[in-house]
Amino acid sequence: xxxxxxxxxxxxxxxxxxxxxxxxxxxxxxxxxxxxxxxxxxxxxxxxxxxxxxxxxxxxxxxxxxxxxxxxxxxxxxxxxxxxxxxxxxxxxxxxxxxxxxxxxxxxxxxxxxxxxxxxxxxxxxxxxxxxxxxxx
Numbered sequence: 001x002x003x004x005x006x007x008x009x010x011x012x013x014x015x016x017x018x019x020x021x022x023x024x025x026x027x028x029x030x031x032x033x034x035x036x037x038x039x040x041x042x043x044x045x046x047x048x049x050x051x052x053x054x055x056x057x058x059x060x061x062x063x064x065x066x067x068x069x070x071x072x073x074x075x076x077x078x079x080x081x082x083x084x085x086x087x088x089x090x091x092x093x094x095x096x097x098x099x100x101x102x103x104x105x106x107x108x109x110x111x112x113x114x115x116x117x118x119x120x121x122x123x124x125x126x127x128x129x130x131x132x133x134x135x136x137x
Contacts, residue, residue, distance in 0.1 A: 003116055003120060004125065007113065008117070011096075011117055019093075023091040024090060025097070025099070026070070026080070026098060027098055028051065028052035028055065028063075028101045029101065030044070030045070030046055030047030030102060030103070031044040031046055031047065031102075032045045052067060052101075063103055066082050066084065066101060066106055069083065070082045085106050086099075086106065086108055088108065095111065096114075097109075098110075098111075
């Protein structure tokens with residue numbers, strides 16, 4: 001579901017938009033920490049859709065602070081950036097540079113998850129819900 005709903009449509013959008021305007025792509029790898037042991041026996045979980053919001057909006061220390069500063073710079077200057085980030089090239093289909101935000105720091109990876117991306121090449125699907133409510137059309 002991650003690929004079908006988020007990763008592949010985002011990749012395709014970045015590819016299409018980067019042919020017309022600058023695009024910078026990022027990925028938040030978490031982790032989510034401080035969780036109760038009933039939810040995460042190890043105390044943390046990997047990131048998933050939407051978990052970057054706690055860094056983007058309120059900010060904080062470490063990875064959340066870097067994300068907050070990066071988004072703030074993008075909103076005010078039109079270019080993402082923050083103190084301590086490596087050089088962040090614009091997205092291109094050839095390299096697919098992606099800023100990875102995680103607890104170890106921030107880094108650029110070219111074409112992360114390339115194998116998964118290639119598995120979806122030449123595949124199209126109809127978006128829709130994967131559930132139905134009885135009596136609703």
